[in-house]
Amino acid sequence: MDARDLLPMGEISRRSGFAASAIRYYEAEGLIEAHRSGGGQRRFERSVLRRLAFIRAASNVGLTIEEIREELERLPGNRTPTKADWQRISRHWGRRLDEQIAALQRLRNGLDGCIGCGCLSLRSCAFSNPDDVHGERGSGARLLPDSLRRPHPTRRP
Amino acid sequence: MDARDLLPMGEISRRSGFAASAIRYYEAEGLIEAHRSGGGQRRFERSVLRRLAFIRAASNVGLTIEEIREELERLPGNRTPTKADWQRISRHWGRRLDEQIAALQRLRNGLDGCIGCGCLSLRSCAFSNPDDVHGERGSGARLLPDSLRRPHPTRRP
DNA sequence: CTTCAAGTTGAAGTGAACTTGAGTTCAAGG
DNA sequence: CCTTGAACTCAAGTTCACTTCAACTTGAAG
Numbered sequence: 001m002d003a004r005d006l007l008p009m010g011e012i013s014r015r016s017g018f019a020a021s022a023i024r025y026y027e028a029e030g031l032i033e034a035h036r037s038g039g040g041q042r043r044f045e046r047s048v049l050r051r052l053a054f055i056r057a058a059s060n061v062g063l064t065i066e067e068i069r070e071e072l073e074r075l076p077g078n079r080t081p082t083k084a085d086w087q088r089i090s091r092h093w094g095r096r097l098d099e100q101i102a103a104l105q106r107l108r109n110g111l112d113g114c115i116g117c118g119c120l121s122l123r124s125c126a127f128s129n130p131d132d133v134h135g136e137r138g139s140g141a142r143l144l145p146d147s148l149r150r151p152h153p154t155r156r157p
Numbered sequence: 158m159d160a161r162d163l164l165p166m167g168e169i170s171r172r173s174g175f176a177a178s179a180i181r182y183y184e185a186e187g188l189i190e191a192h193r194s195g196g197g198q199r200r201f202e203r204s205v206l207r208r209l210a211f212i213r214a215a216s217n218v219g220l221t222i223e224e225i226r227e228e229l230e231r232l233p234g235n236r237t238p239t240k241a242d243w244q245r246i247s248r249h250w251g252r253r254l255d256e257q258i259a260a261l262q263r264l265r266n267g268l269d270g271c272i273g274c275g276c277l278s279l280r281s282c283a284f285s286n287p288d289d290v291h292g293e294r295g296s297g298a299r300l301l302p303d304s305l306r307r308p309h310p311t312r313r314p
Numbered sequence: 315c316t317t318c319a320a321g322t323t324g325a326a327g328t329g330a331a332c333t334t335g336a337g338t339t340c341a342a343g344g
Numbered sequence: 345c346c347t348t349g350a351a352c353t354c355a356a357g358t359t360c361a362c363t364t365c366a367a368c369t370t371g372a373a374g
Contacts, residue, residue, distance in 0.1 A: 165350080165351080166350075166351060166352095167349095167350060167351080177350095177351080181352090181353095194351095196351090196352090197351090197352065197353095198350085198351055198352070199351080199352090
């Protein structure tokens, strides 16, 4: 906890690749913590870089801030994730990715089946009608889970 | 063009599965067209149902409104897509889906490689660091294209 | 002491794809 | 004519993950 081990905003930003505004946002959201200098400037512990790496990885997998917070809260304190922690987490993320891949493949297969048929029927074409909006509501597996329904562009700095 | 062939809002909404507000939005955006009754209410041609099915399919594939508009504009008039139209379009969408699938698989493989390593290193872990933010900027294929960076929740009615 | 890059805050803005609300009018049945 | 439900318009709100802005203050170097 030597003061020389505390890094200022600019350094954390440069080394993590996150914009300063994003880092402030994560602090406000409780994903990371910061000490303060005499004058009120943020001073970060080195471990924050690791947390930010975790945040970036999680957000690449598609987790929301809320979900990332939950994962982080299961790592008590600021402890470095143990092997067991990381295995639990990566199993979790892996399942999530598998679902997303499977969903896209179902959609892809539907597309293959449709090529050339030109139907796009509101009643029967599973491709244009993945929720089974019309009949019975019998509902099989939907082609796409909500988590893949639409991408949202986030400009990185 | 018999008047009995023109459908009112509620019917189009029910049969397409889109909320009335969404249908008005699509009209405002120029994706569909509507006639008007004497009193100013919308009256839709039957072909609009087909267009809406197309819109739903496209949006399941992840196209933006803008992109959907472009695809629709390449179908002159309100013509029903020909076999050739649909083949061109589905090749296009298929490529897009393939890219998305491949991207998720790259990410998934990265995760597999990381399981148990616990590294999440800012310098070298490709999983938490897919943009190669730090070094060289040599940049290989990024793990995730922007189109999969983050899902954005849209409540369907 | 001066200078100025780097840091601070809180509020407001962004973009996509809609939804909601308020207030009004239409159309069909009785 | 009256009622009722469906439809209308236009503006504003929603969500998420940030960014941008305006208006200062800090802190390290010279």
